[in-house]
Amino acid sequence: MAPVRDVIIIGAGPAGLSAAICASGFGLDVLVLDEQPTPGGQLYRNIERAGRDTLQTLGPDYSEGLNLVQEFRARGVDYRGGATVWNAETDGTVCFSEAGQSTQIRGKYIIIAIGATERPVPFNGWNLPGVFGAGAIDANFKSSGTIPGSPVVLCGSGPLLLLVIGHLAGLGVEISTVLDTTPRGNLLAALPFLPRALRRTDYLLKGVRMLANLKRSGITHTKNVTEYAAHGSDCLERISYTANGRSHEIGSDLFLVHEGIIPRCDFTQLLGLKHLWDPVQRFWYPKTNQFGATANEVIYVAGDGAYVHGGIPATLKGRLAALDIAEKCQALPPDEKAKMIPQTEKKLAAELAPRPFVDAMYKPRTNLYQTADQTMICRCEEVSAGEIRQTIAEGCREPNEIKALTRCGMGSCQGRMCGSALSEIVAEALQLEPEVLQPLTIRAPVRNLSLVELSEVALLENSD
């Protein structure tokens, strides 16, 4: 494999695929590295193998990805599925693991297109077998066609939750109840954004249709849920929740929770890039310009990893990054680029018209991280909220300091599951916004790596 490429794209979801199509169209030497065995990302996961039934059940939001994947395949781009990137350096050097072997390679430009992830929100019993992310169950269906065999309870808030409800209902999964945690006042707060959102009635109608389907399906839809917990000795047996101020309990062995999605920032944080805090959606996202370029001229971020906007905007953001890089590589004359950019930006702006409304509508509830002291925050190292609060009471002010003292975030997930909660708990205790805190430090290897594989990494020749 050529050790230096024009562009290395990490992730083969909507943004990565679109960037690859665009960049290769200008003759750039592109390498796409993706964790999954087939292209499509989370949204279009396993789409090449999806049968007609699956395409029908998952609807156009899923099936429209097929064209993108087919176009990508037709380009003959160097694509490595099942390739896990575990390090990225500021000079464009990347290490990835493929079939148990790691390779170091360098890109003149890197596009990080690793998308978003379900926001991990700790609650009592979240580590019990039987509790899953709603998006994870959806991904599981796309990958393997398996669906839950017993009735499920869905819980949380956000457009993706509605989508998953629709998918599961369409697949004939019995949904015993939907516990909706969307705060009561959100709709009112979102109204000022409605006129702008109405520019995309198609998008809004989709949402309305999803809600209407939920109503028509006869599934119990419990609103104003403010608290919930999972109970059981070895696995999930019961779910307790508070709705409209009253406590309830239901039996279930499958609890699917979804509290929105957040950008995956582990690589951009590893690279020491600047991140911004979104106080409405409560997540960090890397600082980029309109092309997804970061302060490091080698590193670009595209798609939901740059900010959660959804699938179609991700393809447009991928294209913008590729156009900018093509110009820098002198594969695209500046005047031609200047003609192409406004078209793409216009499309993107149109796609984003409903976002302020949707973001305000699904603004996370304020007590999202007001976990009980006994709640396990770090599942890897078994650190409770109480232990974290204890160290704060003793004078700790920074998540990294608490990490050193309690081991919260030191386990095999490197804080991916507990990092947000840790920052929020510190912020709440000290009455500040998480944005003034330093997020947990991320270092290589970003993904767990076998020692044997590390000892055999094929290094670039000039590596020190």
Place this chain on the structure above:
Amino acid sequence: MNHHDVIIIGSGLMGAATALFLARDGKKVALLEKERAAMHASAVNAGGVRRINRAFEEIPISVAASEMWPRLLKIVGDDCGFHPVGQVRIAPGEKEFGQLAGRVAKVESLGFYHEELIDAKEVKRLVPAYMGSCNGGIVARSDGHALPAKTLKAFIRAALAAGVELHTQCRVSHLSYRNKFFAVKAADGRQFEAEAVVNCAGAWGKNIAALIGDALPLEPVALTMMVTGRMERFLTPVVGIHGHKLSFKQVKNGSVVIGGGHKATLDMQTEKTIIRVAEIRKSSETVRQHFPIMKKSTIVRCWAGIEGIAKDGLPIIDESPKISGLFHVCGFSAHGFQLSPMVGRLAASIAQGKKPELSLEAFSMNRF
């Protein structure tokens, strides 16, 4: 103006311990920290508590410190996670065994008996997972390891309880001496005054000394550690291999912590460290060669701490040759953790103009 008897710059372990013992002697102490405590070497080192294989000059301090480690609960109100599991240094060949035997003889000639020469059979008994070549080795049976972050926290807590004033986010930018008083200014304008100043700024010690015209031959270096996922218990003592860059231990939760002085890239502008793949690759090669059981391990995390390395690898514990009342206590060269409780006592003595309990001649500035 904020007046104190002693100002200590740097709230790492050396600074915190020095502050603690000064305060217990009744001194009014300000402890100035450029960010917050527990950012660098003191809180993120490998946690080795060892007398074994020390430079001969350091042995008296190290042995005195080893008397303190099991008593830290009494001294600072916390056991600091100290586990006296022993430390073993393996001789992979005849040559190395000869060197270690010569070393033990020298240590004993100085009147110290903590290092014990052992044969290959005893190495095998102590470290059954070791599969490299072995001609014996040395052991210090009551050495061990502790938890650096917990230790630092305990010293700071004890120092605060003893009356030390801790000023965080207080980056010293000016240091001057006039009319028997030191004036210390922080970048944000805070000002302090004292009769004595102790520079415990670790990797930044050189910069602090330079503020007043002292040149310390010490350089900041970032050293890498790797940690594995949990493994079934296979190792009790901390292990080093003579002639190899490896320090190896299995901690309480089953993770294996691997060090050995492999460098990381250091950016002193941002004070950040970046792991070098080529270095952790080398480190993992050494590990799998000597401990085949590690072939089934997974690296979950690496980190690197910033250390101040002195030109000859020995610390500087001395009064400034230019200005009396200014003391430099830094350059512990990646092996200060175990020494710190004792260094705190010694530095507290010299900062008060008292004769220290142990000779500090080997750590003087005029040796360079």
